[in-house]
Amino acid sequence: MTQDLALVLCLLAATVLMFALNRPRMDAVALIMMTxxxxxxxxxxxxxxxxxxxxxxxLIALLFVVGEALVRTGVAQRLGDLLVRSAGPGEARLIGLLMVLVAGIGSFMSSTGVVAIFIPIVLRVAASSGTSARRLxxxxxxxALIxxxxxxxxxxxxxxxxxxxxRAGHDGFSFFAxxxxxxxxxxxxxxxxxxxRRWLGGAAPAPGPDRPHLADWIAAYGLGAREVRVRVEPGSAxxxxxxxxxxxxxxxxxxxxAVERGRGFGHRLIRPAADTLLEPGDVLFLDMFSPGIAQQDFAARFGLHPLPISGRYFSDHSQDIGMVELLVPPGSALIGKTVxxxxxxxxxxxxxIGIKHGSxxxxxxxxxxPLRLGDTLLAVGPWKAIGALRSGRDLLVLNLPAEMDEVIERPxxxxxALAVLALIVALMVTGVVPNVQAALIGCLLLGLFGCVDMNGAYRAxxxxxxxxxVGMLPFSVALQNTGGVDLAASVLVAAVGDAGPRVALAALFVLTAxxxxxxxxxxxxxxxxxxxxAVATELGASPYPFAMTVALAASAAFLMxxxxxxxxxxxxxxxxxxxxFLRIGTPLVAITLVITIALVPLVFPF
Incomplete structure (x- = not known):
């Protein structure tokens, strides 16, 4: 072992130790080693x-941007909701479905890209299901590695x-080999x-700020019985x-x-105004605050079709309709006036839609x-209008609901976003352009279509x-320059030269790991x-099981x-x-080793 190699190995050991202690933080360690x-x-x-x-x-940086676009457009949220609904209350089922979904998608595109895209999805699933993010x-x-x-x-x-x-003159592997x-x-x-999963510990996610939910306000202001939803029929007056x-x-x-128009991705919520023209098929969300109106008779009289509704309407449509609680302060010009x-x-x-005098x-x-000093008002409407509210002399913004944190910016x-994602995957699968160029094309299209802006891209x-x-890549070059890699290779060839082929496979797997x-x-x-x-040639065996073993072992990077x-x-x-990583990765590496040694020679005989 040369002095240079010993020095590189010492720095590598110091890096691993600092990573283990998390002192200083990992990116700081990387910068130190780059220096x-x-x-x-x-x-x-x-x-x-x-x-x-x-x-x-x-490529990794660009795929973070793709993931951000999926979050902003609601694709990630819908996928997460689908995952939670399919998994039900069981944490084990959630983990299983998540792993199947990620492994399936990762089979056709960069595993790193899949993780970058799924991180916000998993964080949202953890928050909505009450599962610790550490367990997901x-x-x-x-x-993603598998x-x-x-x-x-x-x-x-x-x-x-x-x-x-x-390069060695052999045929390559098939796509599904x-x-x-x-x-x-x-x-x-x-x-x-x-x-x-319990080895990872971690309590359920800490609750966010102690803010009310829409359902809390619906109960507090007694709105559940007043909500009506009707569809305008073609012959309606x-x-x-x-x-x-x-x-x-x-x-x-x-x-x-509100006026709901369209279906599916074409569904949109129209803010009602004096000049809003109602069309057949429009769904109206009404607040019927006059007691004594027979809703069924009312609907039949005007050619309207009543639709099912529950007290959770606001919560179920929290991406479209928001709420805000306002306070009438002293000196407000609203005192004594009606809405x-x-x-x-x-x-x-x-x-x-709601007023409280005191409580x-x-x-x-x-x-x-008529409004009084200290009244609280519950207002409903588009989130954009709620976001534009500012506390002033006449009104104070008293409270915003917790659902505001999950509002999709560009539904x-x-x-x-889905079309661009499909294009990126297709370009990567077919290899028409390099992966990084496929990601660049995708990110430019996402910006062109308004799925994400430049500021959001940089923040993502x-x-x-x-x-x-970046900081760890120089170690690879250093190990090659100091002969560390050549030394390990020569030792392996000498060790397995006279052993059986399965022993050689095991040695290659361990070396790669x-x-x-x-x-x-x-x-x-x-x-x-x-x-x-080289080992396959020396043993007079087929190169395919040895090459496959290296590929599988390289993906079994569970330990660090x-x-x-x-x-x-x-x-x-x-x-x-x-x-x-060591506690979870050790049994996974052992399983992969056993499956490799057992199955590879059956599929690719020596």
């Missing part, structure tokens, strides 16, 4: 900084090993994650008429809260109730994870794949945060330590 390695003379400063121009690092982020990472064992294009190490086979090994690993990994011509508030004691007199809807774009809600017609852009990039990845503790799995595949083919960008991405959101 120290060139000072050893083993690598140049250009080598140390090369990670900033690495296409894979840029690790299954996300594990499933997705690399599913198809040829699932991960870079597979392509590296395949290219080495072709990896699937017979990835499927059993996934099934057993799900069982392991369900059985060991209201079809083709403007709201000011109907004058429903004065003639029938009805307040039109109608104050022209509240015209001034603020919101309808007042007592008004039970009569709200628009005709109408969801089809565009998780810079700490990117710096950690050991390299993967310290350097990226892609770099590991680059370094070990030539060794695998630095083993794969996939692991690095979940360290922060999951608040994981090195110990967490």
């Amino acid at each position: 120290l390695l060139p000072l050893t003379g083993v690598i140049t400063l250009e080598d140390s900084l090369a990670g900033f121009s690495d296409p894979n690092v840029l 982020m690790m299954p996300l990472s594990v499933a 997705s690399g064992m599913m198809t040829l294009v699932a991960t870079a190490p597979n392509l590296v090993v395949n290219a080495q086979l072709i 990896f699937t017979p090994f990835g499927l059993p690993v996934l099934v057993l990994a799900i069982l392991v994650m369900v059985a060991t 209201w079809a083709g008429r403007r709201l000011d011509a109907l004058d429903l508030r004065a003639t029938s004691g009805i307040n039109v809260i 109608t007199d104050a022209r509240f809807r015209s001034e603020h774009g919101l309808a007042v 007592k809600p008004v039970t009569g017609p709200v628009p005709a109730e 109408r852009r969801a089809p565009h 990039m998780h810079w700490q994870s990117l710096i950690v990845i 050991l390299f993967g503790l310290f350097i990226s799995n892609t770099a590991t595949a680059v370094l070990v794949a030539p060794v695998a083919l 945060p630095v083993s794969s960008p996939v692991n690095m991405l979940v360290v922060g959101p999951g608040s994981y330590t090195l110990t967490d």
Whole structure:
């Protein structure tokens, strides 16, 4: 062992130790090593900084932007809701469905990209299901790594090993050559994650600010019995008429809260105004504050079709309709006026549907109730109008509901985001353009379609994870320059030269896994794949089982945060330590080793 190699190994050991202690933080450690390695003379400063121009690092950053667009357009939220509904209350079922979904998607695109996209989805699922994010982020990472064992294009190490086979004059692997090994690993990994999830600990997510929910206000102001929802039929007397011509508030004691138009992704909520023209098929959400109106008779008289509604209407439509609680302060010009007199809807774009004098809600017609000092008003309308409210002399914003934190910014852009995501996946699967170029095209299209803006794109990039990845890449170059890789390869060839082929497979797997503790799995595949083919030649065996073993072992990077960008991405959101990865990763590596040694020779005979 040379002095340079010993120095590099010492720095690597110090890095691992600091990662384990989390002192200082991981990105700071990466920056420290980027500074120290060139000072050893083993690598140049250009080598140390090369990670900033690495296409894979840029790809990760771009896929963070794709994930942000899916969140802003509501695609992530709907996918998370679907996952929660399908899983039900069971945490084990949730983990299983999450891992199957991630592994399936990751089979056709970058596993790192899948994790970047799913992190916000998993955080939302954790919050809505009451499950600790620590118990879901690790299954996300594990499933993404296993997705690399599913198809040829699932991960870079597979392509590296395949290219080495072709350079050596052999045919490459088929697209689904990896699937017979990835499927059993996934099934057993799900069982392991369900059985060991308590090892990750973590209480349920801490509750957010102590703010009321929409359902709380509905109960406090007694709104449940007043909500009416009707559809305008083609022969209705209201079809083709403007709201000011109907004058429903004065003639029938009805307040039109919202007009729903369209279905599916074309569904939109129209803010009612005097010139709003009602169309057949429109669904009206009404506040019938005049007692004594027979709702069924009313609907039949005007050609309206009553629709089912419950006291949870506001909560179920919280992405479209918001609420805000307001206070009438001393000196307000509203004191003594009614809501109608104050022209509240015209001034603020919101309808007042509840008033409380002190703690007592008004039970009569709200628009005709004179306002008093200290009254609280419950106003409903579009979130945009609520966000534009400012406390002033006449009104104070008293409270905003907890649902405001989950409002989707650009729900109408969801089809565009899905189309762009499909395009990115198609480009990556077919290989028409490099992966990073596919991501660049996708991000530009997302910006063009208004799914995400530039400021949001920059905020979406998780810079700490990117710096950690960039900071660890120089170690790969340093180990190659100091002969560390060549030394390990020569030792392996000497050790397995006279042993059986299965022993050689096990040795290759262990060697690949050991390299993967310290350097990226892609770099590991680059370094070990030539060794695998050399061992096969020396033993007079087929190169395919040896090449497949290296590829599978490179994806089994479960043991260390630095083993794969996939692991690095979940360290922060999951608040994981090195110990967490070792406890969960050790049985997973052992399972992958056993499946590899047992199945690879059956599919690819020696």
